[in-house]
Amino acid sequence: MNAAESLIATARAAGIDACFANPGTSEMALVAALDAVPGIRPVLGLFEGVCTGAADGFARMTGRPAMTLLHLGPCLANGLANLHNARRARTPVLNVVGEHATWHLGIDSALESDIEGLAAPVSAWVRTSRSASAVATDCADALAAATAAPGQVATLIVPADLQIAPADAPAAVSKPPAPAAPDPSRIAAVIERLRRGAPTALYVGGPACASVALSHAARITAASGCRLFVEGFPARMERGAGTPSAERFPYFPEQVPGVLAGTTCVVVVGAPPPVALFGWPGSPSRMLPAEIDLLCLASAEEDVAAALAAVADELGASVDRQSLAPFDPPPKPSGGLDGATLTAAVAATLPEHAVVVDEGATSSVLLYPALASAAPHSWLTLTGGAIGQGLPCATGVAIACPDRRVVSFQADGSGLYTMQALWTQAREALDVTTIVCANRAYRILQIELQRAGMPRTGRATRGLTDLGGPDIDWGHLAAGVGVPAVRVNDADALVRALEHAHAEPGPHLIEAVLA
Ligand SMILES: Cc1ncc(C[n+]2csc(CCOP(=O)(O)OP(=O)(O)O)c2C)c(N)n1
16 A cells, blocks of 8 residues: 555544545545545545544534545635634544645745645644554554543645655554543542532533533533533533533623622633633733632543532532423514524424524624523534534534434524535535624624724724625525525514425525615
């Protein structure tokens, strides 16, 4: 076999079964190797951000990495924003990037660039293969790095001449070490605090949002009466009927003192203490007020479920079925379309065990409460703030979960960064219902202007935050890449369109006009 085949065989033997790719000349041997070594589904993304966002979504649902295949430095750079989001989600990704033939480097050809330098900020592990015989072990090392708990991006760069050179055999991938055991002294401190009865809140994030960990957190709240918060933007959380209820931590720092009024201690699990997305003048970056005591039960690298279970067991806590969300979705809405009727329609029609990919931006504010008692579902959010993640992520999720309907709740501005993900959904016949929240503005930026007391009347402030003139026609965009689409202007039509889309196989898009 050649080294490209040894890489693909190594990845396949380690369980990789999907490759989100946008290759170029320097990756042709790797493309051919995907045919020579069967078992990995090749999925073309028409922009690198589609590939990297899809790899993120795939791994969030399967718990195991997908592979990407990207072309040289500038093309990797197109995929960086969604690798950034994957890094913040602690998602395992095997990010494979081709490089020029070694003998072609150093002559400043058009696409030559510092690939390692571009990959480093989003990757926990970066290596360029130095010999054909090392490619398989490099791939095995990359996979070991990617799957180190809780998960990270590993970038392997493979020069084109090495790909076609003879190699020995695939390499075995070592089993990733189990997450570190939680620290008993931190467990004891949390138990002591909860027993004292001081008003306490549990704040879960990262792997602590997974269903087993969350059910232990719910046991703790049932036994101790403490509050339960989830971080603002979890990578994945199970929600809806039968799941523990958690309050979502606020977005703006000024909301925090009111929300935490009366609470004297916050216990963080699986995530660092919350920080604000931006440094707003006069607002703190660290969201927890200084007078609140802070305890860390376990970090994302530790076994958060074991830590939560240890606390719950010690408190003698059992699952309180009463505290789990009932199945009580909002009634199907009627009349005009606004944030409330939009989100009620999504919740009222949500198919059982759907996966909701939430990049609705300002339209999502009411989605979290609307879905609380909807049908059971997984909820995925934008972890890293780099928009253009929703449609690619939904694509990867649908490949990972062919038996589940994917509901892609998508702000229009964010959706336009990577709308070509819809073409991949059509080509792969993926069961995705996309709801475009068409407010025809970068609404959040308009809100930020208002919060900053800046006028919104100038040519720049209007022109750079408004998406009208021309209005974007999502029906035509979607139809042009093979996805049937409808536009709806009221809640009744939205409900009908959602019911139709969820019932029909393949991707569908609904443009919900809010403006
Ligand atoms: C990749 C990237 N580019 C730009 C931004 C800055 N940004 C944040 S929100 C936003 C506009 C969001 O508009 P839209 O998706 O339509 O949602 P809305 O605010 O209207 O609800 C922009 C441009 C960003 N966060 N990420």
